[in-house]
Amino acid sequence: MKGFTINFFKELERIIETTSSEEKIERFIRFYELFQTKKLLFVEDFVPKKFENPSYSEICTIVAPQNVPKRTNLTTKEGQINLLHAVAHIEYSAIDLALDAAYRFGNMPYEYYVDWLEVAMDEIRHFLMLESLLDALGAKYGDIEVHNALFEASYKTQTLLERMAVVPRYLEANGLDATPMIVKKLKKLPKNEMLERIVQNLEVILAEEVSHVKKGDIWFKYACEEEGVDENIYFEIIQKYYPRGFLRPNDLNIEARKEAGFSCSELKVMAKKEVCI
Structure with missing residues (x-):
């Protein structure tokens, strides 16, 4: 490593703390090029910082989840903006989540960092796709109130x-269940160009999110092995943070979850019935 002076973790810290979305993305792209080479x-011995506030707190007004504007009539411009902004916020939050996964856990196999920086790059692309649609509707990220539930989960x-x-x-796996339902709802509406673009973007995001959950599955199982615990500890962890657990057992995207690494025995617990063998 002789001659290399840019600290991987310190530079990631700087990117995570960057409050401008444009600057964050530009900095990450430069960083990613250095990483790839x-x-x-x-x-x-780097000691990570525990971030007290999400980086988007200077872009968005943060409110309780129940106070985020509802995605009402999706045939209207307002309804489409609300939907796109909500999904864009998930994707923007996911950029920092992926970066934090790489930043927070040192002394991991090199492939771990490859995986989470790839995810960050995907999330940036997803965010920019959605930002472009918002722009076409005369809106931008930050126009609508957001919640900080994803940041709280990482904290x-x-x-x-x-x-x-x-x-x-x-959390990301729940998106594998929710996105197809949104797409199905959109496809039932009278067709127009914007709705078709929204559907296309959501379908791209859904397909690529499967690989993100799969990466999480791989490193969850790695962590279980390192700590000498059974993989069923997953349900104990979820119960600890989300006591209500899996609220929509009938809406599980079984095929996507299987592709992402969930076992049939896990899916049986979530669905409360046999769903695969």
Whole structure:
């Protein structure tokens, strides 16, 4: 590593704390190029910071989840903006979540960092796709109130085991269930160009999110092995942070979840019935 002076973790910290979305993305793209050409220094004794506020707190007004504007009539411009803004916020939050996964856990196999920086790059692309649609509707990210539930999840999970269980294997996996229902609803509406573009974007995001959950599955199982615990600890962790657990057992996207690494025995617990063998 002789001659490499840019600290991998310190630079990630700087990117995570960047409050401008444009600047954050520009900085990450430069950082990612350095990472891909192996020009970054991994400092083994680096101590990560615990971020007290999400980086978007200077862009968006944060409110309780129940106070976020509802996605009402999706045939209207207002309804479409509300939907796109909500999904864009998830994707923007997911950028920081992926970066934090790489930043927070040191001394991991190199492939771990490859995985989460790839995810961050995907989330940036997803965010920019949605931002473009918002722009076409005369809106921008930050125009509408948001919640900070995803940031809170990362704030509370400071071990690799809990982070991988909660963020990719629970929260992102829930997106595998929710997105097809949104797409189905949109496809039933009278067709217009904007609705078709929204559907196309959501279908791209859904397809790519499967691989993100799969990466989380791989590193969750790695953490279980490292800590010498059974993989069924997953349900204990979810119960700890989300006592209401799996609220829509009939809406599970079984095929996507299987592709992302969930076993049939896990899916049986979630669905409260046999759903695959």
